[in-house]
Amino acid sequence: MEKTPFYITTPIYYPSDKLHIGHTYCTVATDAIARYKRLKGLDVMFLTGTDEHGQKIEDKAREAGVTPQQFVDHIVTAPGGILDLWKLMNISNDRFIRTTDDYHVEAIQKIFRKLYDNGDIYKGAYKGKYCKPCESFWTESQLKDGCCPDCGRPVTDAEEEAYFFRLSKYAGRVRDLLVNTDFLEPRSRVNEMVNNFIDPGLEDLCVSRTSFTWGVPVDFDPGHVVYVWVDALSNYITALGYQNGRYDDYDTFWPADVHIVGKEIVRFHAIIWPAMLMSLGLPLPKKVFGHGWLLLDGGKMSKSKGNVVDPYILAEKFGVDALRFFLLRTFPFGSDGNFSNELLIQTINTDLANDLGNLVSRTTAMVGKYFGGTLPAGSGATEDEKYLDELYAQARPTKSEVHLSFNFPEGDPVKYDVELLCAALQVRDAYETAMEHFAPHTALAEVFKVIQRANKYIDENAPWTLAKDMEANGGRLAHVLYNLLETARICGILLTPFMPDSCEKLFAQTGADENCRSWDSAAHWGVLPETAAVTKGENLFPRVDMEKALAELEQASEDARKAALPPIELEPLLTEEVDFDTFCKSDLRAVKVKACEAVKKSAKLLRFTLDDGTGTDRQILSGIHAWYEPEDLIGKTLVAIVNLPPRKMMGLESCGMLISAVHMEKGEECLHLLMVDDAIPAGAKLC
Ligand code: MSP
Numbered sequence: 001m002e003k004t005p006f007y008i009t010t011p012i013y014y015p016s017d018k019l020h021i022g023h024t025y026c027t028v029a030t031d032a033i034a035r036y037k038r039l040k041g042l043d044v045m046f047l048t049g050t051d052e053h054g055q056k057i058e059d060k061a062r063e064a065g066v067t068p069q070q071f072v073d074h075i076v077t078a079p080g081g082i083l084d085l086w087k088l089m090n091i092s093n094d095r096f097i098r099t100t101d102d103y104h105v106e107a108i109q110k111i112f113r114k115l116y117d118n119g120d121i122y123k124g125a126y127k128g129k130y131c132k133p134c135e136s137f138w139t140e141s142q143l144k145d146g147c148c149p150d151c152g153r154p155v156t157d158a159e160e161e162a163y164f165f166r167l168s169k170y171a172g173r174v175r176d177l178l179v180n181t182d183f184l185e186p187r188s189r190v191n192e193m194v195n196n197f198i199d200p201g202l203e204d205l206c207v208s209r210t211s212f213t214w215g216v217p218v219d220f221d222p223g224h225v226v227y228v229w230v231d232a233l234s235n236y237i238t239a240l241g242y243q244n245g246r247y248d249d250y251d252t253f254w255p256a257d258v259h260i261v262g263k264e265i266v267r268f269h270a271i272i273w274p275a276m277l278m279s280l281g282l283p284l285p286k287k288v289f290g291h292g293w294l295l296l297d298g299g300k301m302s303k304s305k306g307n308v309v310d311p312y313i314l315a316e317k318f319g320v321d322a323l324r325f326f327l328l329r330t331f332p333f334g335s336d337g338n339f340s341n342e343l344l345i346q347t348i349n350t351d352l353a354n355d356l357g358n359l360v361s362r363t364t365a366m367v368g369k370y371f372g373g374t375l376p377a378g379s380g381a382t383e384d385e386k387y388l389d390e391l392y393a394q395a396r397p398t399k400s401e402v403h404l405s406f407n408f409p410e411g412d413p414v415k416y417d418v419e420l421l422c423a424a425l426q427v428r429d430a431y432e433t434a435m436e437h438f439a440p441h442t443a444l445a446e447v448f449k450v451i452q453r454a455n456k457y458i459d460e461n462a463p464w465t466l467a468k469d470m471e472a473n474g475g476r477l478a479h480v481l482y483n484l485l486e487t488a489r490i491c492g493i494l495l496t497p498f499m500p501d502s503c504e505k506l507f508a509q510t511g512a513d514e515n516c517r518s519w520d521s522a523a524h525w526g527v528l529p530e531t532a533a534v535t536k537g538e539n540l541f542p543r544v545d546m547e548k549a550l551a552e553l554e555q556a557s558e559d560a561r562k563a564a565l566p567p568i569e570l571e572p573l574l575t576e577e578v579d580f581d582t583f584c585k586s587d588l589r590a591v592k593v594k595a596c597e598a599v600k601k602s603a604k605l606l607r608f609t610l611d612d613g614t615g616t617d618r619q620i621l622s623g624i625h626a627w628y629e630p631e632d633l634i635g636k637t638l639v640a641i642v643n644l645p646p647r648k649m650m651g652l653e654s655c656g657m658l659i660s661a662v663h664m665e666k667g668e669e670c671l672h673l674l675m676v677d678d679a680i681p682a683g684a685k686l687c
Contacts, residue, residue, distance in 0.1 A: 003043035007253035008034050011261050012049040012097060012235050015075035016060055019085055020308035021327075021339060022262075022294045022301050028324045029291065029333060029440060030260045031091045035497035036435050038092075039519045045253045047239050048086065049097035050076050054135045054228035058214035068214045072100060085311065090320055090500055095247075097239040099216075099231055103246035107238040108216040108231050111280065112207075114243075115165060116220070120279040126162040126206045129155040134264075135228045137206050150264050151302070163208040163224060170275035171202040177274055177284065184270045185438065186334040189263065189290045193270050205272060233273045237282070256285040258438075266290035289438050292336040294327075301339075309339060313556045317549065321499035322348050322541060328440040328498055329448075341553050345544045352541035355451045356491070362458060363484040364509050364536040370467050370477060373534050375485075379478035381526030384414075385421060389525040392425040413476070416460045417483060421525055423453045424487045428523040431494050440498070447494050454487040485510050486528050493522040502540050509537045562666045569664035587643040588659070588686035590676055591618065596630035602650050606630050608658070612642060613683015621654035627671045639674045639686060 010030045013023055027048060034046035052072040061071035076082050115121045129138045131148035138155060148155050175198050177183050178190045208224040215225025240254055241247030261269050269288045277284050293300060301308045314323050326347045331337025367373060391397050402422055408414045427450045434442035461480045466473040489512045496503040507517060511532025521527045591610040599605035604623040612618045620640060639659040646655045659674045
């Protein structure tokens with residue numbers, strides 16, 4: 001049977017800086033949905049990529065002293081770059097598009113010409129405001145406190161000859177699409193779009209620039225480059241082969257089933273993109289889902305704020321799967337969520353180490369201890385349980401229908417079996433409903449209810465007590481353990497899209513081979529062979545020591561921050577001139593250190609007794625204890641300015657100041673006292 005195609009995309013990322021945990025959130029979520037669809041048997045095309053043109057990139061490349069192409073190549077392909085990050089995070093994209101790829105550039109030129117030929121692009125003059133980091137045009141009235149309403153950064157004046165796209169022409173059709181269909185989700189985003197952008201009047205969109213060159217040239221008007229968002233949005237069709245010969249998947253996969261995007265770029269995907277497609281006469285994507293942001297301390301993460309969280313550090317410390325899981329288990333996908341390391345560690349300890357990890361390790365350990373790793377034949381599903389499985393396969397029975405069918409007396413341990421089975425047999429449906437509504441956090445919550453039920457089942461059945469009399473209770477014990485293995489198998493299948501590698505290990509430990517891992521089998525009981533080989537392997541999710549891990553994380557971010565700093569930073573030279581007479585007023589002298597000691601109760605100050613050639617000792621206090629031990633300075637010849645007015649510090653008088661050289665090295669202040677040749681006599685004037 002032909003598989004149903006499913007096309008899902010992430011935004012294509014700007015390769016202007018290293019990606020942070022917020023970008024990772026978006027891609028991991030899309031990856032989990034793509035994997036879920038593959039698990040269900042769909043023919044998935046999962047696209048991601050990089051959005052490499054625009055003024056911001058051109059400027060950054062200039063600052064770095066390289067060409068824009070070299071600049072983006074580095075960020076995309078160098079070790080630790082975007083491709084590496086997706087590999088590390090186990091992202092299963094089927095295709096990766098770069099907007100500098102030749103086939104894409106060629107297709108963009110054709111698309112631009114098509115829009116022009118359709119009469120939807122005309123030449124005019126652009127005058128307004130431009131936000132470089134967001135590559136967005138704004139009118140004066142759209143600004144927020146004079147700044148970009150999306151990112152809050154200052155905008156610049158922009159005025160130049162430009163082509164315009166007749167966005168206004170499509171306002172009615174786009175409004176209708178948003179209001180009267182479920183094209184855009186969550187629904188709250190529809191109101192944002194309609195109230196903030198469409199109803200106040202949709203203006204035509206400036207779609208070419210002449211003030212920089214790093215973009216796709218308009219082939220019929222050299223000097224113009226295509227506006228980066230027209231270039232970027234079109235990636236969703238050029239990556240399938242639209243208007244190019246590189247791929248041939250357009251007919252199979254377009255229209256896309258869903259574009260997953262962050263909330264700040266919903267505007268481009270839900271207004272501009274449909275309007276462009278309407279103009280091109282192409283079908284519209286079936287859905288745009290605008291997810292929320294991961295916030296840090298309640299605010300947006302950004303490189304300029306210096307508060308980005310590095311996914312490499314977290315993945316290395318806690319494991320890729322734990323990080324993927326945390327992102328999707330904790331934050332409802334459509335809303336903003338506050339990221340914190342504490343929350344991450346708590347989630348790992350509670351859900352992964354305590355609940356899932358314990359279920360698997362306790363169960364496999366007991367199968368090993370009591371049955372040598374293989375349960376006896378006959379420990380699998382009972383006739384009643386097979387009947388229950390059938391009941392669920394036909395319809396989802398209510399709890400009372402199940403109780404009626406079984407009618408077990410109070411205290412009968414079979415009651416626990418039935419409860420566990422019912423929880424496990426209904427979870428796939430609940431999970432599916434949540435995943436179909438882009439609610440991975442709800443899907444995971446459903447799975448964890450079952451895992452918690454299974455841990456309770458262990459306590460209810462107390463296998464360690466049953467094991468005391470194997471002759472009498474061995475059969476029951478084996479059945480209890482089989483039920484636990486079967487629950488772990490079902491949960492493992494549903495967790496695979498979120499934690500592929502860990503679930504692979506879970507299956508290996510619980511003896512669930514390929515035949516027991518399918519989507520279909522996740523809704524059935526009794527699939528695992530009774531005599532499957534069970535092994536207690538490594539702990540799937542070790543507990544994290546919160547305090548220790550937080551301190552290590554802080555250190556790791558500090559190290560990373562320092563590593564990213566320029567090696568040496570010098571104070572900029574002063575541009576203001578000083579006249580010669582003023583300069584000569586500073587009396588700089590060679591001085592010899594006769595004595596030096598730390599000032600009591602001060603962490604910084606050293607007290608110097610100096611020979612300045614006058615025959616009377618001079619006292620100078622200097623805040624340099626962080627760099628020098630007093631005993632190392634005795635006998636040295638230093639330089640001091642001696643005609644500064646005396647100053648009191650910590651109750652002591654300082655008559656002058658010692659001269660030092662200072663610079664920053666890897667973010668730390670470095671200081672070197674100016675020491676001169678000891679042959680220079682005390683009191684010699686420096687001029
Ligand atoms: N290049 C455009 C997208 C073009 S799509 C045709 C762009 N790139 S981006 O690199 O700035 O952002 C990519 C995605 O990362 C966006 O969906 C954005 O919302 C998401 N995120 C960036 N920071 C984020 C958080 N802190 N939290 C969640 N997602 C965030 O926009």
